[in-house]
Amino acid sequence: MSFMSNIPLPDGILEKAKNILGEDNTLFAVVGDIKMDGSYGKSALVFGRDKVAAFDDAHENGYTSVDYEDIERAKVKRLYGNALFRVKLKDSGKDRLNPDGGNKNDNGGKWVNLIRFSYAAADMADAAAVFAETCRDEGYSDNLLEAVRSTYMKMRSFCPKCGRKLPSPDSPCFNCAGKGKMFSKLAKYVLPEKYNLIFCIILSAVTTGLSLMPTYITKIMVDDVLPNKDTEKLGKIIIFLILLYIVQYLLTGVRQYRLRCASDGIITGLKKDIFAKAQYLPMRFYDKSSTGSVINRVNSDTQTVKEFVMRISQEAIVQFFTMVGIVIIMFGIDWQLALLALCPIPLVVFISRRFRKMVSPKYRRLWRRSSAISTMLADSIPGIRVIKAFSNEKRVINKFERYCDEWRKEDQHTGMYAAIFPTLITFFVSCGSLLIWAVGGRWSVNGDYGVTAGILVSFISYAATFYNPVNFFANLSDSYANAIASAEKILDIIDAEPEHNFGAYKNDEPLQGKIEFKNVNFSFDRSKKVLSNINLTIEPGDIVGIVGTTGSGKSTLINLIMRYYDDYDGEILIDGKNIKDIDMGYYRSQIGFVQQEPLMFRDSVFNNIAYGCGDVHVEQVMHAAQIANAHTFISKMPDAYDTMLGERGVGLSGGEKQRVSIARAVLKNPGILIFDEATAAVDSETEFLIQGAIEKLIRGRTTIMIAHRLSTLRKANKIVVVDKGEIIECGAPDELLKRKGKYYKLVQIQSMSEQLLKEKQSENFE
């Protein structure tokens, strides 16, 4: 097997490790990026079958080693922005550290820091700590190394080309994909509109050709018609020009309509895909991205990209045709004057490139400001009740005004560049016209090179038209920079790794409901472990209560069962099958989840109950509502099941919303039920009603209940006590009460507080 190391070992370390551990006894290494004194530098732990060697300048001779059998505990101590690999040596009075030399002090019973590292190495170090402890207890086996290898493989998900970390193993590397690839991804949305776009391009070519004719006719007028006072020819030319304009503007109108249709198609496709993708993005994405920035991407960025696509696919082509057409005509009329007209081009191209370099970063800043406004809107408008309740209107307004002012300042700053550069370009373009006047005018006056007044006038006119496309291409960089910034944000969602295996596996077998956690460890980020070493078995039909203080990790356990987070260490099995091998859509359809704050959608009560159930019979919905003790209050409302709920269920009380959400779960008829503090936010009377609904629902189903009020768990046949991310007690309620541990204490505390409450209430009544 190959040697594993999170990053390559520093030179010479492996040789030294082989000397300490034995030639064929180096299995894997954890390479740290911080020295013990806190400065950046390399350190390493090299693990063998029976001991670990640590390399850091802080150790005597630059290294130390410890036998696994001398380790009482091995752990990763997470600090702020860094971590330590520590071992506690067994207390027996002898020198257990570096027995081959170096430190000869009595260090038994002490904690020793072996190496320091940033969070980049934390996962591998965690696996290494478990490896060392298990080797001490059970001796080395290949299976133990496999556990380390699986963590190593998860970490190794980086691009083979550039070495950057990938969002997940085997996913494409954003860094190595060029901007061309980015546009080819966006081409997917343009292709369905190709016929419309091609039709518009043909119309463009025709209208461009037509638009060039009047200038040529001007030359004829100046050189032939006016000097010869040929009024008949003048009349014919006027009629011809009228017909020309009618055809030209008619075709332009048709083109504009078809373009609108095409652009609507592109933007709709983009919006649909972003929204659809957003539904399948893992919770981790939403943990880190604000809803405002996602909304901004759907609304504003799609618009920016669409505008750019239209400019590229239409205007750019039209302007290109115009430019080529004019060049051909100009060289056809007079090649010397044509060369004069082309003089400012290199300057225009140079300024344009410079402009693009300068303006791109400004658009990124502008995007940040604009996103901040969207985020503020997305936060404050739905939270208007809280704002009002705290009379916080003024502060919110001030904050919003500050964001708007920052945006305005940034936009004006960007606008200044956006204004100066095109103006500069226009200035040079105008200088080009002056050059034609200065040189061409002299030639015309002197009668040199056959330049007539008609040729000069038409040339000036062509030059002015010619500089339009030049100007357009020069300014294209502005919208290009803007579009790149937006396209990046869009692709950030479209290319993001979705939740795994939706529709990947076929599974029609209903779940029996046996749930097993095997050595599950989890952290939201690397700075703090939320769940440690979770081992738990729940049998089909069990009613399990999960109790613990706030922040102990109860809801995280549920989040893992729901597969909101899939990147944990260890395994979760349902009916003996790893949940990661079950189709995600099917899996979640088998679980009924009732949350503390049930979310209602802006729809009728009926549709809120039938949410996610497709075609469902009216009586099934009413039956579900009856089981959930919701039917009575629904039927008393004037519009009963047709009652439209406002945003977030406005119109229903907390307890009513909870019962509607239970009815939702009833209708789903799941094999596994999860209640996350379902009765925490309601009064005792409502709790009684909800409790009754729950008891009807859970019969014969595996049920997991998180509850602060232990009275809610009176039906539970198993209690799991979670504390600081670990299961500290697990068993039947009576058994745990006899043990007089944490559960016993919780029951005692609650009984006392309930007793006090009753006494207080009776005092008040008296």
Added chain:
Amino acid sequence: MILRYIDGPEARFTLKDKIFVDMEFYHTGEVFKDMELRRMFPVSGKNKYIAVIDGDGNEQAMIRDISNLDEKSRKAVNDCLEEYYMMPRILKFTEMTDKFGIWMWTAITDKGEVKFEIRNHITAVKPLFDNRVLIKDANDNRYEIPDYTKLDKHSLKLITPNL
């Protein structure tokens, strides 16, 4: 629980094993061993409101302001916090490559040179009102620019578009 505030030199702190302190109250003679220190405001007020917590995570006291402690204790507390909190101060940016919003930065910090990756510049780079900038890399490591306006011209050019 009522917080036990330490206002002045009524408690003595001694550093232990770099990341722990022993806390002793002069008047009562109470001794708390192997305590850990946590900043309550690691971003906005590094030297004020330092929680003293025991091995079980229970808070035993709160230092209102480190500067009010006696000199030895102040040093012990500062050394302990310096050891625990690793947020290198960025002094200079030497290189930045950016594609698709994923950056690779090379920076000179007070702890040495470091290369790190940023995934989402909106959430990872947080400018504060006092010109400070906090950066969190793809591995959740943290960095600080004490005052971005005081960076050299090249560094400023690199960081400004992302603020």
